[in-house]
Amino acid sequence: KMPNSLQRPPPAILMLLLTYILVSKTGATGIIGLVLLLQVGMYNETTSIIEEYHYTINAEPRVSKLGEVVEKWWWFLTVLSGTSVKNILLGDTILKDLMVSEKLLDLITYGMGAVGLLVAVVGMASHVSAGPDMFRNYLGKVAASHFALLFLIGQSSFWIKTVQEYGILWIIYPALLVIINDTMAYVFGVLLGNHKLLPRLSPKKTVEGFVGAAFSTFAASIPLLKAMGGADLSNLKQHAVAMAVFTSIVAPFGGFLASAVKRAHGAKDFGTLIPGHGGVVDRFDCQIVTAPFVYLYLQQFL
Template sequence: MIKDQGGGGSGTPRFRRRKQSNEIPSELTKPNGGNLLVNDNNKYKSMWIRTYSTLWMIGGFVFIIYMGHLYICAMVVVIQILMAKELFNLLRKVREDRHLPGFRLLNWHFFFTAMLFVYGRFLSQRLVNTVNSDKVLYKLVSSLIKYHMVVCYFLYIAGFMWFILSLKKKMYKYQFGQYAWTHMILIVVFAQSSFTVANIFEGMFWFLLPASLIVINDIAAYLFGFFFGRTPLIKLSPKKTWEGFIGASVATIISAFVLANVMGRFEWLTCPRTDLSTGWLHCDPGIMFKPEFYDFPIWISSWFPWKGISIMPVQWHALCLGLFSSIIAPFGGFFASGFKRAFKIKDFGDSIPGHGGITDRMDCQMVMAVFAYIYHQSFVRTQSFSVETIVDQILMNLTFEEQLEIYRRVGEILQERRFSLS
């Protein structure tokens, strides 16, 4: 009981009753069993705005997928720049920035240096494959790749010296805070999302399937939580419910198995891209994408007209991706929720109606991209190099005399083996 100090002049104290923690809110006695979302007009309005934005994003995404690998990479770069902009602005203080001209430019200097380093590592071999028909351009690109790490290192050192020289008295704390914040963005955001580009060139399948599973999980969790959610899942994200989490997990795992079969039928999605061209791809899909027939037991085939089922080996791997995207990847969203609570903000931005900012949509995608890359390299890719890769490395890094020496030595080894076998 709390005494109300604002009496109406009668001199008689008024009391208002505080609701005890064990009381049941009146809303929970509604016929819908306590689900406040389905009867909330604002929630319905929010759902339709969110749905409209989602359909536009999916449509644009499908169009970019059709355009090809380079356009998808360009989309990833744009997303990374927008995410960096949102996060740079999160700790920005306009009053301090007025006394630090050019300090914002320093943040972007570190960002684009990191972009040059990471994408240079991922795309160097494909760039060589693209220009190998032009000798002059080939030599220029080979030289740039050879000194790629040196260039990136000195660009970073230049930024480091720029930062030291820009330090101003009474601004040290803010400047060092911005310096640390910039590097956290590069490590937590940029480095993780850059694995997406590596997945794209390993085969669009390994980019599109993980990204689609995150979208499916997000939509399913929202719908299951909207209509059936009653039990809170985690305090960091009050709108998340156990019903939404479990329902989305089941839907995502089933979708992973089905989508892998559908996507695995298209060479455009399964073939790796070995250069930076935009033409259509044709290749041997490999054993992962060749269906295997499994016979049903007699007691099943006697009840149904089907004698068996055709399953691609990659579908079993897709189950692992589905399991991760439904159980582990959501923790990227929980991390983002905790982050926003720490800074007392609702969203990272407002660029996507009903969704918030770009960062709000990419939190789980970053976690998923790293896992998809590591999983592919560890359990799917059969070899870490090919004959073409070895030959390209020889041509790129060795002089003509060294190449002739390798040719001579390999010929001698093969000749010795031929005599020994005979």
């Protein structure tokens, strides 16, 4: 079997190449489409390991297999309508001219949520195994799924707002900083790692890897922003350092949270889509945490 260190680079390089081609050919529209695909993939992966844990490992009774599938994707569409879809509709000039009302979109989202609530409660109460244990198991699964919606869909929807209001640079630049940080954490961890950072969550992550990656991210932040066309920005160093601080110190904890979710549900990875990396969530856990920060920072300082 090929070592993980040799499995990881080819898929990562291929993803970067495909992303470059997509962005160069389609611009912001391609990024928005990619975000929507990522949201579907991440939500499906996360809910799948939750279901695997509850229904396969623990053999818990299901309220209704078909009903739970419909419910799962109904909640996904509900949250999507209030976040990503809303951002797309309100951020597009043509769609704005069609008089798409933000209040109407909010009302639709609330209505979808109300329908989901009614169906979920009635379905749970009418199940033949209705009782405290079944309620507890069902609500635990629902809570985990809703947390996935908040963490994955809620945060990643900021990518759409960012590319619409501030341009592609502020999608690609922070993403590259996260990639640099993640790569150098792995390199320093392999070469110098002796002290575990949070071993109960992620046994392979080390203090040396974390610190080495932070220094590497800081070192790359300013020249990378200049190289990507940010030389004309006022306060370039401030912007670069702010992004480096967040992507090297805060963003990695998105990975630790993802590790906690996997461990809680007895999963090694979120999926197998990307050889050597796992699933979509395994690759984008730190990126997701960065998305709202970038948008809120740009709102305040750019």
